[in-house]
Amino acid sequence: MDAITVEHITKKYGGVLALNDVSFTVGKGELFGLIGPDGAGKSTLFRILTTLLLADKGKGTVAGHPIVNEYKEIRKKVGYMPGRFSLYQDLSIEENLSFFATIFGTTVEDNYDLIKDIYVQIEPFKKRLAGKLSGGMKQKLALCCALIHKPEVLFLDEPTTGVDAVSRVEFWDMLKKLKTKGIAILVSTPYMDEATLCDRIALIQNGEILKINSPQQMISNFEKPLFSINSTETYRLLNYLRVQNFTESVLPFGENLHLITNKPYEVSQIEHHLKISGFSDSTAKTIQPTVEDIFLDVSQPVN
Amino acid sequence: MNILAYIIQKEFIQIIRNKAILPMMTVLPIVQLIVLSNAASNEVKNVNVVVVDMDQSESSRTLNHKIIANDRITLVATSFNTNEAHFYLQENTSDIVIEIPPDFENDYINGKQPKIQLLVNATNGQQAIVGSGYLKAIVASFNAKLIQKVIPDISISKQSNTTISSRYWYNPELKYTHFMAPGILAQLTALLTIILSAMNVVREREVGTIEQINVTPLKKWQFILGKLIPFLCIGLVLFTVGIIASKLIFSIPILGNLPLLFGYTTLNIIAVLGLGLLISNFADTQQQAIFVAFFFIIIFVLMSGLFTPIDSMPKWAQQLTVGNPLAHFISVSRKVLMKGSGFWNIRFEFLYTFILAFIFNGLAVWSYKKQV
Numbered sequence A: 001m002d003a004i005t006v007e008h009i010t011k012k013y014g015g016v017l018a019l020n021d022v023s024f025t026v027g028k029g030e031l032f033g034l035i036g037p038d039g040a041g042k043s044t045l046f047r048i049l050t051t052l053l054l055a056d057k058g059k060g061t062v063a064g065h066p067i068v069n070e071y072k073e074i075r076k077k078v079g080y081m082p083g084r085f086s087l088y089q090d091l092s093i094e095e096n097l098s099f100f101a102t103i104f105g106t107t108v109e110d111n112y113d114l115i116k117d118i119y120v121q122i123e124p125f126k127k128r129l130a131g132k133l134s135g136g137m138k139q140k141l142a143l144c145c146a147l148i149h150k151p152e153v154l155f156l157d158e159p160t161t162g163v164d165a166v167s168r169v170e171f172w173d174m175l176k177k178l179k180t181k182g183i184a185i186l187v188s189t190p191y192m193d194e195a196t197l198c199d200r201i202a203l204i205q206n207g208e209i210l211k212i213n214s215p216q217q218m219i220s221n222f223e224k225p226l227f228s229i230n231s232t233e234t235y236r237l238l239n240y241l242r243v244q245n246f247t248e249s250v251l252p253f254g255e256n257l258h259l260i261t262n263k264p265y266e267v268s269q270i271e272h273h274l275k276i277s278g279f280s281d282s283t284a285k286t287i288q289p290t291v292e293d294i295f296l297d298v299s300q301p302v303n
Numbered sequence B: 001m002n003i004l005a006y007i008i009q010k011e012f013i014q015i016i017r018n019k020a021i022l023p024m025m026t027v028l029p030i031v032q033l034i035v036l037s038n039a040a041s042n043e044v045k046n047v048n049v050v051v052v053d054m055d056q057s058e059s060s061r062t063l064n065h066k067i068i069a070n071d072r073i074t075l076v077a078t079s080f081n082t083n084e085a086h087f088y089l090q091e092n093t094s095d096i097v098i099e100i101p102p103d104f105e106n107d108y109i110n111g112k113q114p115k116i117q118l119l120v121n122a123t124n125g126q127q128a129i130v131g132s133g134y135l136k137a138i139v140a141s142f143n144a145k146l147i148q149k150v151i152p153d154i155s156i157s158k159q160s161n162t163t164i165s166s167r168y169w170y171n172p173e174l175k176y177t178h179f180m181a182p183g184i185l186a187q188l189t190a191l192l193t194i195i196l197s198a199m200n201v202v203r204e205r206e207v208g209t210i211e212q213i214n215v216t217p218l219k220k221w222q223f224i225l226g227k228l229i230p231f232l233c234i235g236l237v238l239f240t241v242g243i244i245a246s247k248l249i250f251s252i253p254i255l256g257n258l259p260l261l262f263g264y265t266t267l268n269i270i271a272v273l274g275l276g277l278l279i280s281n282f283a284d285t286q287q288q289a290i291f292v293a294f295f296f297i298i299i300f301v302l303m304s305g306l307f308t309p310i311d312s313m314p315k316w317a318q319q320l321t322v323g324n325p326l327a328h329f330i331s332v333s334r335k336v337l338m339k340g341s342g343f344w345n346i347r348f349e350f351l352y353t354f355i356l357a358f359i360f361n362g363l364a365v366w367s368y369k370k371q372v
Helices: A042-049 A071-077 A093-103 A112-125 A135-147 A165-180 A192-197 A215-221 A234-242 A267-276 A291-299 B002-017 B021-039 B058-069 B082-090 B104-109 B125-150 B152-159 B176-207 B209-214 B220-250 B258-282 B286-302 B315-323 B325-339 B343-367
Strands: A004-013 A016-026 A031-035 A057-062 A078-081 A153-157 A184-189 A200-205 A208-213 A226-230 A247-253 A256-261 A283-286 B047-053 B073-079 B096-100 B117-120
Touching: A004 A042, A016 A042, A016 A057, A016 A200, A016 A208, A031 A165, A031 A192, A042 A057, A042 A153, A042 A184, A071 A078, A078 A135, A093 A112, A093 A135, A093 B002, A112 A135, A112 A165, A135 A153, A135 A165, A165 A184, A165 A192, A192 A215, A192 A291, A200 A215, A200 A291, A208 A215, A208 A291, A215 A291, A226 A267, A234 A247, A234 A256, A247 A291, A256 A291, A267 A283, B002 B021, B002 B220, B021 B176, B021 B220, B047 B058, B047 B082, B047 B125, B058 B073, B058 B096, B058 B104, B058 B125, B073 B082, B082 B096, B082 B117, B096 B125, B117 B125, B176 B209, B176 B220, B176 B258, B176 B286, B176 B325, B220 B258, B220 B343, B258 B286, B258 B325, B258 B343, B286 B325, B325 B343
Parallel strands: A031 A184, A031 A200, A078 A153, A153 A184, B047 B073, B047 B096
Antiparallel strands: A004 A016, A004 A057, A200 A208, A226 A256, A226 A283, A247 A256, B096 B117
C-alpha cells in the first residue's frame, strides 16, 4: 500500500490555478522530492495533504486514509514541518519537544530512539529558547518535533531553505536514515542539487507536474546533446548562441554556458565553429545533465 | 485531560516569559485605579464666575460677597461692562457671568421684581447645569433673607414650608471614589482579559505555530480551553490585586459576600474571554485584533454605566446594555461591594452574563477552524 496517493488534485486561489491536475504516489520508506521554484504550488500541495486545505478537485490518501473524510486519522499519523519555522519561539528546545509529544498523546522517552540521532546534536542547548537558535538547529528541532509521535508519513516543506551548506548535508543524511525506518517522506526544495538525494522526484512548475522519475533515470533518459562551454566573453557568447540555427537552448550555469543543440555534434565541431566566429578562447565539452538542466529543459517553452 | 493540563502549563510558561504581562497585571491596574478613581469625576468642584455689578448698592454687594464666599466658586473678575464680561466667557476663563442690573436694590424696595441674569457657558452641559444650580441656590437664600428684612411678616409663613432632609444610603459621605473604584476595577479586569485573549490566538497565527498545531490531533475544545483557563487565572489575580489596592488606598466598603463577587467575576471573565477568542479567530494580524477589540471596549466602557448612569440613556441604549458584559460586571461590583447585595439581588446579571458567556464561547469554539 502506498503511503501517499494523489489523484488529479486541482486547487484554485481566486482565478489563479495553484495546482493543476496533479497525480503521483509515494511508497513506504520512499524519499520523494518535489522540485520546483517558489510559487510552483509545492506548499499548497503540502497543505492539502496535511488536511489544512481542501482541494477543489481530485482525491488523495495519506497513510491509507482519504484526505477529506478521515482527516482526523491522518493528523495522528503524519509529521509536518511547515516552510516557515512554526515552533514556539518563547519555549525552550526541551519544552517544545515535550509539548508536541504530549499533544500527540505520547512522551519523549517512548519515541526517543527515533529522534536520538538528531536530538543529541541539539541536546547541549536544550534549555535555550527556540527563537534564539541558529537556522540549522531550528530545522533539527522542527524535525524532532515532527517525528516525536512516530509518524508514518513525514511532510517537509522546504526544510533546508535558509540553512547553511553543512547543515543541509547533515539534514539530508538524517532523512536517509529515517527512510530506512519505513517512514515515507515527501520533501520539497527549490535547490536542484538536493534532488539527486531523493529516491524519486517530481518536477513541478506553475502548479503542474512536468516529470516524475528517479533522478538517475531522468539523467540517463535525457538524450539531447548537452555541452558546457567556457569562454572569457560569456555574455557575448550567450547572445551569439541564442540566435544560431543549431541551438535549441542555451543558459548560463555559473561561469559556463550549457548548450543544448537540436542535433548531435562533435565537441570539435562546436569549438571550431566558435573559433571562426570570433570566440577563439572558448572551450567546449560534453557533459552529463544535472537535474537543473532537465528542469530548465522541460520547463522552457520551446520556440 | 493530561493534554489539557499540559497546554495550560505551556501557556503559563509563555505568559511568565512575556515581560509585559506581569507589570500589566500589577502596576497598571493600581495606577489606573488611583488616577481614574480620583480624576474621572463628574463632580463640579470649581465654577469660575465674573460678576457685573451695575448697581453697586448694599444689597448687590451682599449678594456679591455671598457668591464669593462659596468655596466652589471662584471670582475671576468683576466688571462694569457687559461686553468685557462676554469676553471672559469667550476666552473660557469664566463659566458664568452674573449681571446685576442698575436698579437692583431700588426695585426690591419698590416692590418690583428685580432680575439677575446668568450667562452660562454650556459647552459642557454638566458644568453649566451644576454651576448655575449653585448660583441659583445662593440667590434663593439671599432672596429669602432679603425678603425677611424688607417685609418681615411674609417670611414667617415662608418658613413653615416643607423642608426636605435626605440621608445618603450606601455611600453616606457621598465619596466619589467609593462609587468609582468598584466600577473601574470591573472595567480594568474586563479590558485586560479581552485584549490578552484577542491577541493570543492571532499571535499564534502570525508566528505560524497554529499551522503546526492544526496538523496535530489536538481537539478544538482542548485548544480553546487551554487558552481560556490561564487568562481566567490572570483576570482573577488582577481583580484581587485591584480589590486589595482599592481597600488600602480608598478604603472602599466591602459589605457583600466576597466569594459571591468572585464567583460572578469568574463567570464574567469567561464571557469576556470568549469574545476575545472570537475576535482572535477572525483576525489575521494582531493589529486587526486590537482594532476590533478596541471597538468593543469603547462601546462597552461608554455604555457600561461607569461614568454616565445607564438610567439616563435612551431606551434603546438601555436595552443594548443587556449584551454588554461590562455593564453587568460594574453593576454587580457596585451592588455587592457598596450595598452588600446577595445572590437574589444580582440574579439577572448572573443570568445575562451566563447567556453571554455561552454565546461568545460557543461561537469561539465553532469559528475556530483547524483548516486554512
